[in-house]
Amino acid sequence: MCVFFLFPYVLSFVCFSQTQTPFVNVTFQVDLSNEEPSSSGVHLVGSFQQWNTSSMQMLDIDGDMIYSITIQIESNQSYEYKFINGNSWGNDEYLAFWQNCSNAGNRFLTTDDNSSSVILNPVCYSSCISCQLSGCTDSLAINYDPLAVISDSSCIYPIYGLSLIHI
Secondary structure (H helix, E strand, O other): OEEEEEEOOEEEEEEOOOOOOOEEEEEEEEEOOOOOOOOOOEEEEEHHHOOOOOOOEEEOOOOOOEEEEEEEEEOOOEEEEEEEEOOOOOOEOOOOOOOOOOEOOEEEEEOOOOOOEEEOOOEEOOOOOOOOOEEOOOOOOOOOOOOOOEEOOOOOOOOOOOOOOOO
16 A cells, blocks of 8 residues: 655655465364374364474363364465374374365365454364264154264164053
8 A cells, every 4th residue: 555645845655565464263173072082182283383293282171072273374375284183193083085175185274365263163083074973863762862863773662562560
């Protein structure tokens, strides 16, 4: 942005640089409800922090097995990242090449400058989707779980046609 100033007897032309790089706050979330969390913690690694396995520990503040961390990264950039259940390589998640969030085994994210913060949906560890709760999926069963999406063969059914005899 440039501005003209008129001082007595002097005309000045001053330009202000607008080279400030915009940043975005990104909240990463991983669901470990199908995993045993490591005693070394759960960590985020990525191209935005030189793949350091122990520098970004994620926390589960409310005890729901969803670990999260919010970091500030540059806008208009592409990044790769992964979650580590622990703090060393070998404990990192495995993403198959055919999963839609995998880029050579890493997750990917492209930021833009349209917002100052982004909250990514929780994903299941080593998966591109949210964790699916297993349980009894049959609504006719006594122990039906409306939140379950995967049957674990635990359904218990009432026995009809039997009557209790009181003596």
